[in-house]
Amino acid sequence: MSSVTKNNPRSVLELFVFFSLLALQGFGGMIAFIEEGLVRKKKWMTREEFLEDWAVARTLPGPPAINMGIIIGARHFGVRGALAAVLGVFLFPSLLVMGLAILYTKFSHLHQVSDALRGMGAVAAGLLIATGIKLLTALPSNIMGLRICSVIAVVAFVLVGLLHIRVSYALFGLGSISCFYAYHCLRNKK
């Protein structure tokens, strides 16, 4: 899985085009499209590396999908790369969404419109779950070992998905315990 040859983005323009295309396809959250594009299509990173960057993107302020763009852009081309990624994500979708806002006020009373949106929402939900499951396959290489990782993952899902604890509490509460344990594992390994 991680033995695939890795590529690099060739130019800032390629980065901009890549994120523009992703953003224009990315209905109901872009992360599924970003994972698919970066790991499987472009091969700019392995799934394990994607997961490590995602951990940073998800823990800092800002929309995680866009944070991911900034991280990738900054890594390859510094400030210019980060700007290209952000601009790519926003430029066309923001023009589109304002056009849609005007249309929406005219057509929102049609039940076909809201029914179609519900169908698209259900697919978007499936995309998020599937992306999560894909990323789970990167956990066995985690330093804490598969068993501990599974326990942490299940607890995190129960807290957020079933008990609806605030995400930030779960992130920093469970996250700090997990980070301390990972630190402990890394020290013992040396």
Add this chain to the structure above:
Amino acid sequence: MGAVNQFVMGWSDWWKLAEWFLVLSAFSVGGPLILLPEMRRFLVVDQGWITDEQVAASVALAQSAPGPNVLFVALLGWNVGINAGSYWVAFIVAATTMICIMLPCSVILYCTAQWVQKNSHRRSVRAFKQGMSPVVVPMLIASGWTLATAGTTLNDWPLWALSAGTVFLVLWGKIPLVLLIAIGGVLGATGCLSL
């Protein structure tokens, strides 16, 4: 439609709006959608610039349109501008709110990402990445789960089946993701999902 009267935005209003979104940005861990209650309180309750219906429509529209969901912030600004006068004002307010919600968090992230990149060999940095990984993945699944089940009843089983089928097709199929979205839209519009 809304209960909001037309109003004119003065300089102090522009500043209040910008300041509010700049501050919120720095606290938007997990994405600005988490801060929606704060934004609603400011725009609807405190300032009375937009209605609850406009807030709900902004979120729904941003989530159903392509692109990042954070564009709902631009739509909130758009609605403020519409209520304040014209498409032009709407465009400028939308751009203002969007820049303000993105600037602080992006700068924080950029600096952190560069630092992390330079220090990726450090044990603390590796521990952070390895430690957070098993925490953030289930959160992705949990948001999909919430999106799939929120506001649904047993009668909505076709929607659940569609979500489950999507998971299956993404993991074991080779269908482009955007095509799956389109299929969902067509199934919905043709009434296949409502009993």
